[in-house]
Amino acid sequence: MAEKGVKVFGMWASPMVIRVEWALRLKGVEYEYVDEDLANKSADLLRYNPVTKKVPVLVHGGKPIAESTIIVEYIDEAWKGGHPIMPADPYERAQARFWARYAEDKCNAALYPIFTTTGEAQREVVREAQRCLKTLEAALEGRRFFGGDAVGYLDIVVGWLAHWLPVIEEVSGASVVTDEELPLMKAWFGRFLAVDAVRAALPDRDRLLAANKARREQLLSSA
């Protein structure tokens, strides 16, 4: 049974929505999940997030919160017990937020064109994405997880890479996170995906693969 009044509006293939599900699962909070058709958004979604009209939206006790990273921080504050998500130390918290911003602003922008390019253009995009991820990888130095010994805020924010990136690599024929180029990141992929709360929320790989294949074909044919 979902805890009274905890609802997530999402879309099954979204790498942003899963952050919210991971945070709730790590806290042991049960929730009701509503899958949206983003081409035909529900009246509830538009009412709860009239500004950006995007998922995820968390509704807690009737009150909506939007933006995945803000929702993850909210969950940590609203359910203080259980698995801690944000680092306890203010400096560590600032560092986690810094790297999360870097990953969102720089790495996601560097990764996206892999999907829409081929040949030499794609190889250059891959090199740039690897440079970006290499910089991010430094935050893993000497740690099992970005959060230290356990999954934390930054793991949740960049965790989508572990499940989505291999799918994007397969669909686009590119190789980004390899043992040679990004060994710490590659090893972390395995450790992160082995965490029960993480694994339990993952979308089916074959379904994700089919959806991404169709999307790439559509993007390449309209380029």
Ligand SMILES: N[C@@H](CCC(=O)N[C@@H](CS)C(=O)NCC(=O)O)C(=O)O
């Ligand atoms: N910065 C937002 C991004 C959310 C986002 O881009 N959501 C996508 C799905 S992954 C969406 O709702 N797209 C529908 C639209 O743009 O209308 C977050 O982290 O929550």
